[in-house]
Amino acid sequence: MKVLIADDSSMSRKLVLRSLPESLTEDIRQACNGAEVMEAYHAGLVELLFLDLTMPVMDGFQTLEALKREDANVVVVVISADIQPLARQRVFELGAAAFVAKPVTAEAVLDALHLIGVL
Amino acid sequence: METLAALTEDQRDALQELMNIAMGQAAERLALLTNTMVTLSVPFIHPLIREQNKLSIPEHLRRRFMIVTRQSFLGELRGEVFVCFGSMGADKLAELLGYNDDGPAQQEELMLDVTNILSGACISGLARQVAIQVSYDAPSILVHREEPTNALDELNLNEHLAMVLEIRFEVQAHQFSCDLLICITERTAGVVIRAIDRLLYEL
Numbered sequence: 001m002k003v004l005i006a007d008d009s010s011m012s013r014k015l016v017l018r019s020l021p022e023s024l025t026e027d028i029r030q031a032c033n034g035a036e037v038m039e040a041y042h043a044g045l046v047e048l049l050f051l052d053l054t055m056p057v058m059d060g061f062q063t064l065e066a067l068k069r070e071d072a073n074v075v076v077v078v079i080s081a082d083i084q085p086l087a088r089q090r091v092f093e094l095g096a097a098a099f100v101a102k103p104v105t106a107e108a109v110l111d112a113l114h115l116i117g118v119l
Numbered sequence: 120m121e122t123l124a125a126l127t128e129d130q131r132d133a134l135q136e137l138m139n140i141a142m143g144q145a146a147e148r149l150a151l152l153t154n155t156m157v158t159l160s161v162p163f164i165h166p167l168i169r170e171q172n173k174l175s176i177p178e179h180l181r182r183r184f185m186i187v188t189r190q191s192f193l194g195e196l197r198g199e200v201f202v203c204f205g206s207m208g209a210d211k212l213a214e215l216l217g218y219n220d221d222g223p224a225q226q227e228e229l230m231l232d233v234t235n236i237l238s239g240a241c242i243s244g245l246a247r248q249v250a251i252q253v254s255y256d257a258p259s260i261l262v263h264r265e266e267p268t269n270a271l272d273e274l275n276l277n278e279h280l281a282m283v284l285e286i287r288f289e290v291q292a293h294q295f296s297c298d299l300l301i302c303i304t305e306r307t308a309g310v311v312i313r314a315i316d317r318l319l320y321e322l
Binding site for chain 1: 132133135136139140142143144146147151155156157159160161248318319322
């Protein structure tokens with residue numbers, strides 16, 4: 001499965017990467033903002049996306065909107081510190097499959113992946 | 120300024136991420152209070168630059184702040200939070216919270232409540248992640264100008280403050296925004312950075 005971790009923090013990307021089972025780390029890439037996500041998507045490199053919301057250049061909400069506009073066939077797991085109820089509601093309206101609150105833990109990521117049927 | 124000058128890219132990234140998590144918790148509290156969605160900025164970290172005892176204000180903060188509140192925090196992490204409100208800050212805040220009486224006393228009380236909520240959540244969120252204890256003084260109004268101006272020009276800073284973490288909270292639907300300047304002392308910035316080093320080591 002082609003996996004992309006999008007977060008402007010390298011520490012956060014490493015934490016997500018460390019949380020993933022080996023089966024999901026065989027074809028994995030990283031992005032620092034939504035523009036890089038869209039570039040990777042257009043290159044056919046994204047099937048499962050771990051997406052932060054607060055990023056420079058193009059944030060997570062804008063990225064979800066862009067993916068929705070293109071009717072993208074991408075499973076999106078939002079991993080964010082923005083834990084407001086309305087933020088969660090909005091990401092699901094924009095097509096996210098799961099939401100994991102930061103600080104991220106391996107258990108929470110695995111639970112989300114099981115819940116949406118990726119694992 | 121030894122600690123700050125020596126901040127590596129990884130340390131700065133980690134501190135920014137810890138602050139991002141802390142401000143997310145603050146935004147949730149503000150969102151619950153106002154029943155709105157709060158837009159968060161990417162936190163910005165920089166050394167505090169003084170001209171004599173005044174803050175050298177970065178260009179992007181050269182707006183017309185009219186009210187600045189302050190709240191000190193103490194313990195293993197020490198410093199001050201300054202919350203900067205624009206000219207319509209009090210009115211917009213009252214509107215958000217559903218208050219009709221907009222007398223000056225009530226406006227100030229609202230500002231202080233929001234200061235307490237945001238600075239408490241941000242600092243406690245940061246402290247919790249690096250496993251240190253903090254306590255707080257009561258918030259107070261530092262500057263309240265009647266004329267449109269940049270109240271930050273009037274900030275007199277404790278000489279031990281060294282690091283600034285900048286965060287903007289915005290409620291777009293109500294055109295409300297405020298900027299938090301979290302200033303940390305040089306000595307306790309070192310405590311945070313050592314904790315960050317431990318986190319990075321464990322990665």
